[in-house]
Amino acid sequence: xxxxxxxxxxxxxxxxxxxxxxxxxxxxxxxxxxxxxxxxxxxxxxxxxxxxxxxxxxxxxxxxxxxxxxxxxxxxxxxxxxxxxxxxxxxxxxxxxxxxxxxxxxxxxxxxxxxxxxxxxxxxxxxxxxxxxxxxxxxxxxxxxxxxxxxxxxxxxxxxxxxxxxxxxxxxxxxxxxxxxxxxxxxxxxxxxxxxxxxxxxxxxxxxxxxxxxxxxxxxxxxxxxxxxxxxxxxxxxxxxxxxxxxxxxxxxxxxxxxxxxxxxxxxxxxxxxxxxxxxxxxxxxxxxxxxxxxxxxxxxxxxxxxxxxxxxxxxxxxxxxxxxxxxxxxxxxxxxxxxxxxxxxxxxxxxxxxxxxxxxxxxxx
Amino acid sequence: xxxxxxxxxxxxxxxxxxxxxxxxxxxxxxxxxxxxxxxxxxxxxxxxxxxxxxxxxxxxxxxxxxxxxxxxxxxxxxx
Ligand code: SF4
Numbered sequence: 001x002x003x004x005x006x007x008x009x010x011x012x013x014x015x016x017x018x019x020x021x022x023x024x025x026x027x028x029x030x031x032x033x034x035x036x037x038x039x040x041x042x043x044x045x046x047x048x049x050x051x052x053x054x055x056x057x058x059x060x061x062x063x064x065x066x067x068x069x070x071x072x073x074x075x076x077x078x079x080x081x082x083x084x085x086x087x088x089x090x091x092x093x094x095x096x097x098x099x100x101x102x103x104x105x106x107x108x109x110x111x112x113x114x115x116x117x118x119x120x121x122x123x124x125x126x127x128x129x130x131x132x133x134x135x136x137x138x139x140x141x142x143x144x145x146x147x148x149x150x151x152x153x154x155x156x157x158x159x160x161x162x163x164x165x166x167x168x169x170x171x172x173x174x175x176x177x178x179x180x181x182x183x184x185x186x187x188x189x190x191x192x193x194x195x196x197x198x199x200x201x202x203x204x205x206x207x208x209x210x211x212x213x214x215x216x217x218x219x220x221x222x223x224x225x226x227x228x229x230x231x232x233x234x235x236x237x238x239x240x241x242x243x244x245x246x247x248x249x250x251x252x253x254x255x256x257x258x259x260x261x262x263x264x265x266x267x268x269x270x271x272x273x274x275x276x277x278x279x280x281x282x283x284x285x286x287x288x289x290x291x292x293x294x295x296x297x298x299x300x301x302x303x304x305x306x307x308x309x310x311x312x313x314x315x316x317x318x319x320x321x322x323x324x325x326x327x328x329x330x331x332x333x334x335x336x337x338x339x340x341x342x343x344x345x346x347x348x349x350x351x352x353x354x355x356x357x358x359x360x361x362x363x364x365x366x
Numbered sequence: 367x368x369x370x371x372x373x374x375x376x377x378x379x380x381x382x383x384x385x386x387x388x389x390x391x392x393x394x395x396x397x398x399x400x401x402x403x404x405x406x407x408x409x410x411x412x413x414x415x416x417x418x419x420x421x422x423x424x425x426x427x428x429x430x431x432x433x434x435x436x437x438x439x440x441x442x443x444x445x
Pocket of ligand 1: 316317318322329332334335336339340345346347348349356
């Protein structure tokens with residue numbers, strides 16, 4: 001069975017669309033929902049779904065791009081260590097993201113050692129092959145934090161240090177929902193993150209905010225069916241957690257992965273780039289892992305890092321307002337002009353999961 | 367970075383597996399997969415780690431879910 005093809009089946013897609021159209025026509029009012037996942041935006045753009053949504057259904061992008069929410073000072077810290085001559089490993093998307101002034105790529109062009117890895121296990125393998133310190137700049141949400149945790153739990157080489165910029169998505173949804181001017185009536189949550197956390201994690205959120213949360217996968221049919229479930233709940237005045245990605249998500253999630261995550265990390269308040277200080281939104285290494293914590297081992301180097309002079313145009317980047325559903329990429333005056341994937345000003349134009357990059361490459365829906 | 371990719375396990379060696387992703391083979395860690403897996407199983411993989419065994423009945427469940435969601439509209443289209 002080729003599951004992939006079935007999840008893109010055109011007639012079923014049309015049928016779901018018809019159902020969405022009917023619901024929104026009956027509603028006869030505007031409805032605004034938000035997805036909290038860069039992969040949802042990619043699929044919406046790639047399959048041209050946005051242009052086909054009913055005109056009165058507004059699907060906003062939330063803080064779902066892990067690269068985009070990594071705070072500029074977190075990148076600055078990594079750049080500072082790279083400029084000290086320390087060897088840095090990180091995921092590909094992070095290399096070109098500007099900090100307040102420079103990116104890791106800028107540091108590399110000036111001679112720093114910055115290498116791209118594809119799997120957290122590579123960090124341990126590369127460290128094992130040398131005696132010098134190796135720093136893994138570990139970024140991303142639950143889905144990448146679990147692999148980082150698993151590496152640290154498996155007797156890692158003593159010269160492996162983790163600079164954690166991992167973040168916990170449910171904490172940011174709380175910030176968006178709590179903002180007084182939020183018009184968001186329901187949320188489409190990321191199926192992959194929920195594979196780990198379980199969809200039960202959203203129950204307190206739904207209880208508190210009286211807004212439905214539907215967990216959805218990333219194929220066009222996943223997204224359309226997730227939207228149908230979400231919109232129907234909203235129009236019926238319901239607020240429940242629904243699982244529209246049952247092939248991967250359970251209520252409890254992956255206990256083994258969550259156990260690894262929380263043995264290694266604890267939550268702390270942290271800045272999400274351009275968005276807000278998110279209470280309990282950052283994942284930090286627990287004190288038991290201090291021996292592998294780059295912020296502990298290189299505390300002196302980080303404290304001695306020269307002050308960063310922010311580049312002037314960075315202040316005009318609207319990524320934060322875009323990721324909280326207030327603006328869209330085309331509202332930024334730099335979009336496609338001063339800011340392009342080959343010359344990004346903000347993180348949203350760098351990452352393949354960033355709203356600006358996705359709209360630039362697929363064309364903005366009219 | 368956040369992309370999860372489904373693949374099929376070809377062979378298992380301790381806590382690692384060789385997984386086939388539509389023709390591309392990669393070594394994948396089984397350290398945090400949610401339940402025991404065997405060669406032939408489908409898994410969802412994130413940055414080198416299997417995070418879920420996708421049971422055949424789960425695939426079927428999802429298809430049934432689409433079926434239920436679309437049944438009445440498909441009926442409508444056939445008329
Ligand atoms: S177009 Fe560039 S500067 Fe404008 S919001 Fe997007 S990333 Fe920021």
